[in-house]
Amino acid sequence: MRAASTADIEPAVALFRSLGDPARLAIARRLASGEARVAELTRDLGLAQSTVSAHVACLRDCGLVVGRMEGRRVYYSLARPELLDLLTAAETLLAATGSVVALCPTYGVDGQDSAC
Template sequence: MSIMVDECAASTEGVEPGVALFRSLGDPARLAIVRRLASGEARVADLTADLGLAQSTISSHVACLKDCGLVAGRMEGRRVYYSLARPELLEMLAAAEVLLAATGNAVVLCPNYGTDAPVTTVEVAR
Protein backbone atom coordinates (compact mmCIF):
# COMPACT_ATOMS: atom_id res chain seq x y z
CA MET A 1 0.00 0.00 0.00
CA SER A 2 1.35 3.36 -0.99
CA ILE A 3 -0.18 6.53 0.39
CA MET A 4 0.02 9.39 -2.07
CA VAL A 5 -0.62 12.78 -0.50
CA ASP A 6 -1.17 14.59 -3.80
CA GLU A 7 -3.91 12.23 -5.07
CA CYS A 8 -7.62 12.76 -4.60
CA ALA A 9 -8.51 11.82 -1.01
CA ALA A 10 -11.88 10.42 -2.12
CA SER A 11 -10.32 7.60 -4.13
CA THR A 12 -10.54 4.10 -2.65
CA GLU A 13 -8.53 2.55 -5.46
CA GLY A 14 -5.73 0.35 -4.18
CA VAL A 15 -6.67 0.47 -0.48
CA GLU A 16 -7.62 -3.20 -0.19
CA PRO A 17 -4.16 -4.42 0.94
CA GLY A 18 -4.07 -1.75 3.66
CA VAL A 19 -7.58 -2.62 4.77
CA ALA A 20 -6.58 -6.30 5.00
CA LEU A 21 -3.45 -5.42 7.00
CA PHE A 22 -5.36 -3.33 9.53
CA ARG A 23 -8.11 -5.93 9.77
CA SER A 24 -5.50 -8.58 10.52
CA LEU A 25 -4.31 -6.45 13.43
CA GLY A 26 -7.80 -5.24 14.38
CA ASP A 27 -8.71 -8.24 16.50
CA PRO A 28 -7.69 -7.84 20.17
CA ALA A 29 -6.28 -11.38 20.38
CA ARG A 30 -4.22 -11.01 17.19
CA LEU A 31 -2.87 -7.63 18.27
CA ALA A 32 -1.97 -9.07 21.69
CA ILE A 33 -0.13 -11.94 19.97
CA VAL A 34 1.78 -9.54 17.74
CA ARG A 35 2.68 -7.34 20.72
CA ARG A 36 3.88 -10.40 22.65
CA LEU A 37 5.93 -11.66 19.69
CA ALA A 38 7.53 -8.21 19.43
CA SER A 39 9.46 -9.16 22.58
CA GLY A 40 10.67 -12.47 21.14
CA GLU A 41 9.61 -15.79 19.71
CA ALA A 42 7.14 -18.03 21.50
CA ARG A 43 5.31 -21.33 21.21
CA VAL A 44 1.51 -21.53 21.28
CA ALA A 45 1.78 -22.84 24.85
CA ASP A 46 3.83 -19.76 25.81
CA LEU A 47 1.31 -17.42 24.19
CA THR A 48 -1.55 -19.22 25.94
CA ALA A 49 0.12 -18.76 29.33
CA ASP A 50 1.20 -15.17 28.65
CA LEU A 51 -2.10 -13.93 27.23
CA GLY A 52 -4.55 -16.03 29.22
CA LEU A 53 -6.43 -17.17 26.12
CA ALA A 54 -7.49 -20.67 25.14
CA GLN A 55 -5.03 -22.74 23.13
CA SER A 56 -7.52 -23.08 20.28
CA THR A 57 -7.97 -19.31 20.17
CA ILE A 58 -4.23 -18.70 20.07
CA SER A 59 -3.71 -21.40 17.41
CA SER A 60 -6.38 -20.01 15.09
CA HIS A 61 -5.15 -16.43 15.43
CA VAL A 62 -1.50 -17.43 14.93
CA ALA A 63 -2.58 -19.32 11.79
CA CYS A 64 -4.35 -16.20 10.53
CA LEU A 65 -1.29 -14.03 11.19
CA LYS A 66 0.90 -16.62 9.50
CA ASP A 67 -1.40 -16.70 6.45
CA CYS A 68 -1.13 -12.89 6.29
CA GLY A 69 2.66 -13.13 6.24
CA LEU A 70 3.03 -11.30 9.55
CA VAL A 71 4.17 -14.28 11.65
CA ALA A 72 6.64 -17.05 10.80
CA GLY A 73 7.15 -20.43 12.43
CA ARG A 74 10.45 -22.18 13.15
CA MET A 75 10.49 -25.92 13.88
CA GLU A 76 12.72 -27.23 16.65
CA GLY A 77 12.08 -30.92 17.02
CA ARG A 78 8.32 -31.23 17.44
CA ARG A 79 7.91 -27.68 18.71
CA VAL A 80 7.09 -24.63 16.61
CA TYR A 81 8.44 -21.27 17.71
CA TYR A 82 6.63 -18.26 16.27
CA SER A 83 8.10 -14.83 15.63
CA LEU A 84 7.27 -11.71 13.69
CA ALA A 85 8.06 -12.27 10.03
CA ARG A 86 8.78 -8.65 9.13
CA PRO A 87 10.80 -6.04 11.08
CA GLU A 88 8.59 -3.38 9.49
CA LEU A 89 5.78 -4.59 11.72
CA LEU A 90 7.79 -3.51 14.77
CA GLU A 91 8.28 -0.10 13.17
CA MET A 92 4.56 0.20 12.46
CA LEU A 93 3.67 -0.75 16.05
CA ALA A 94 6.17 1.79 17.37
CA ALA A 95 4.69 4.47 15.09
CA ALA A 96 1.19 3.56 16.31
CA GLU A 97 2.32 3.98 19.93
CA VAL A 98 3.74 7.42 19.08
CA LEU A 99 0.51 8.38 17.32
CA LEU A 100 -1.62 7.19 20.24
CA ALA A 101 0.54 9.16 22.67
CA ALA A 102 0.36 12.27 20.45
CA THR A 103 -3.43 12.14 20.25
CA GLY A 104 -3.82 11.47 23.96
CA ASN A 105 -5.38 8.11 23.05
CA ALA A 106 -8.39 10.04 21.70
CA VAL A 107 -9.21 7.12 19.41
CA VAL A 108 -10.40 5.21 22.50
CA LEU A 109 -13.11 7.85 22.94
CA CYS A 110 -14.07 7.93 19.27
CA PRO A 111 -17.83 7.30 18.92
CA ASN A 112 -17.25 5.21 15.77
CA TYR A 113 -14.19 3.14 16.69
CA GLY A 114 -13.56 3.66 20.39
CA THR A 115 -13.91 1.06 23.09
CA ASP A 116 -17.61 1.85 23.62
CA ALA A 117 -18.50 2.06 19.92
CA PRO A 118 -20.92 -0.46 18.40
CA VAL A 119 -19.25 -3.20 16.37
CA THR A 120 -19.85 -2.77 12.63
CA THR A 121 -18.34 -4.20 9.49
CA VAL A 122 -17.57 -2.04 6.48
CA GLU A 123 -16.83 -3.74 3.18
CA VAL A 124 -14.59 -2.15 0.57
CA ALA A 125 -15.84 -2.50 -2.99
CA ARG A 126 -13.64 -4.78 -5.08
Protein backbone atom coordinates in the same frame (compact mmCIF):
# COMPACT_ATOMS: atom_id res chain seq x y z
CA MET B 1 -0.77 13.81 -5.59
CA ARG B 2 -3.34 11.53 -7.14
CA ALA B 3 -6.31 10.28 -5.15
CA ALA B 4 -6.03 6.71 -3.93
CA SER B 5 -8.41 4.28 -5.55
CA THR B 6 -10.12 1.53 -3.61
CA ALA B 7 -7.76 -1.00 -5.20
CA ASP B 8 -4.76 1.05 -4.03
CA ILE B 9 -5.78 0.93 -0.39
CA GLU B 10 -7.20 -2.61 -0.18
CA PRO B 11 -3.90 -4.18 0.94
CA ALA B 12 -3.56 -1.60 3.74
CA VAL B 13 -7.17 -2.21 4.78
CA ALA B 14 -6.45 -5.95 4.95
CA LEU B 15 -3.32 -5.31 7.02
CA PHE B 16 -5.17 -3.19 9.57
CA ARG B 17 -8.06 -5.66 9.69
CA SER B 18 -5.62 -8.47 10.41
CA LEU B 19 -4.35 -6.49 13.40
CA GLY B 20 -7.79 -5.18 14.36
CA ASP B 21 -8.75 -8.17 16.48
CA PRO B 22 -7.69 -7.77 20.13
CA ALA B 23 -6.23 -11.30 20.31
CA ARG B 24 -4.25 -10.95 17.08
CA LEU B 25 -2.92 -7.55 18.12
CA ALA B 26 -1.93 -8.95 21.52
CA ILE B 27 -0.13 -11.84 19.82
CA ALA B 28 1.72 -9.49 17.46
CA ARG B 29 2.71 -7.23 20.36
CA ARG B 30 3.96 -10.23 22.36
CA LEU B 31 5.95 -11.53 19.39
CA ALA B 32 7.50 -8.08 19.01
CA SER B 33 9.46 -8.92 22.17
CA GLY B 34 10.70 -12.25 20.82
CA GLU B 35 9.65 -15.58 19.42
CA ALA B 36 7.24 -17.83 21.30
CA ARG B 37 5.41 -21.12 21.08
CA VAL B 38 1.61 -21.32 21.22
CA ALA B 39 1.85 -22.62 24.80
CA GLU B 40 3.85 -19.55 25.84
CA LEU B 41 1.45 -17.19 24.06
CA THR B 42 -1.46 -18.92 25.79
CA ARG B 43 0.17 -18.46 29.19
CA ASP B 44 1.40 -14.89 28.57
CA LEU B 45 -1.88 -13.60 27.12
CA GLY B 46 -4.35 -15.59 29.22
CA LEU B 47 -6.15 -16.88 26.14
CA ALA B 48 -7.34 -20.39 25.32
CA GLN B 49 -4.94 -22.53 23.31
CA SER B 50 -7.50 -22.94 20.52
CA THR B 51 -7.94 -19.16 20.32
CA VAL B 52 -4.20 -18.53 20.14
CA SER B 53 -3.71 -21.28 17.54
CA ALA B 54 -6.49 -19.89 15.33
CA HIS B 55 -5.20 -16.32 15.52
CA VAL B 56 -1.57 -17.34 14.96
CA ALA B 57 -2.74 -19.24 11.87
CA CYS B 58 -4.55 -16.12 10.65
CA LEU B 59 -1.47 -13.95 11.18
CA ARG B 60 0.66 -16.58 9.44
CA ASP B 61 -1.76 -16.72 6.49
CA CYS B 62 -1.51 -12.92 6.24
CA GLY B 63 2.29 -13.16 6.08
CA LEU B 64 2.78 -11.31 9.37
CA VAL B 65 4.05 -14.26 11.44
CA VAL B 66 6.37 -17.13 10.57
CA GLY B 67 7.05 -20.41 12.33
CA ARG B 68 10.41 -22.04 12.94
CA MET B 69 10.51 -25.77 13.63
CA GLU B 70 12.78 -27.07 16.35
CA GLY B 71 12.17 -30.76 16.69
CA ARG B 72 8.41 -31.07 17.17
CA ARG B 73 8.04 -27.54 18.50
CA VAL B 74 7.13 -24.49 16.45
CA TYR B 75 8.46 -21.09 17.51
CA TYR B 76 6.59 -18.12 16.07
CA SER B 77 8.00 -14.69 15.37
CA LEU B 78 7.13 -11.59 13.39
CA ALA B 79 7.77 -12.18 9.70
CA ARG B 80 8.99 -8.66 8.98
CA PRO B 81 10.81 -6.10 11.13
CA GLU B 82 8.57 -3.45 9.59
CA LEU B 83 5.68 -4.81 11.65
CA LEU B 84 7.60 -3.93 14.79
CA ASP B 85 8.06 -0.42 13.35
CA LEU B 86 4.30 -0.21 12.69
CA LEU B 87 3.43 -1.30 16.23
CA THR B 88 5.92 1.21 17.67
CA ALA B 89 4.51 3.99 15.48
CA ALA B 90 0.97 3.12 16.60
CA GLU B 91 1.99 3.30 20.26
CA THR B 92 3.67 6.66 19.62
CA LEU B 93 0.56 7.98 17.88
CA LEU B 94 -1.69 6.74 20.68
CA ALA B 95 0.56 8.39 23.27
CA ALA B 96 0.42 11.66 21.33
CA THR B 97 -3.36 11.65 20.89
CA GLY B 98 -4.15 10.54 24.41
CA SER B 99 -7.61 9.07 24.79
CA VAL B 100 -9.11 10.66 21.66
CA VAL B 101 -9.11 7.42 19.65
CA ALA B 102 -10.45 5.37 22.57
CA LEU B 103 -13.29 7.87 23.01
CA CYS B 104 -14.26 7.90 19.32
CA PRO B 105 -18.02 7.15 19.22
CA THR B 106 -17.69 4.89 16.16
CA TYR B 107 -14.36 3.10 16.55
CA GLY B 108 -13.50 3.73 20.18
CA VAL B 109 -13.60 1.32 23.09
CA ASP B 110 -17.38 1.62 23.44
CA GLY B 111 -18.10 2.05 19.72
CA GLN B 112 -21.02 0.17 18.25
CA ASP B 113 -19.47 -0.49 14.82
CA SER B 114 -19.16 -4.27 14.80
CA ALA B 115 -17.64 -4.27 11.31
CA CYS B 116 -14.36 -3.01 12.70
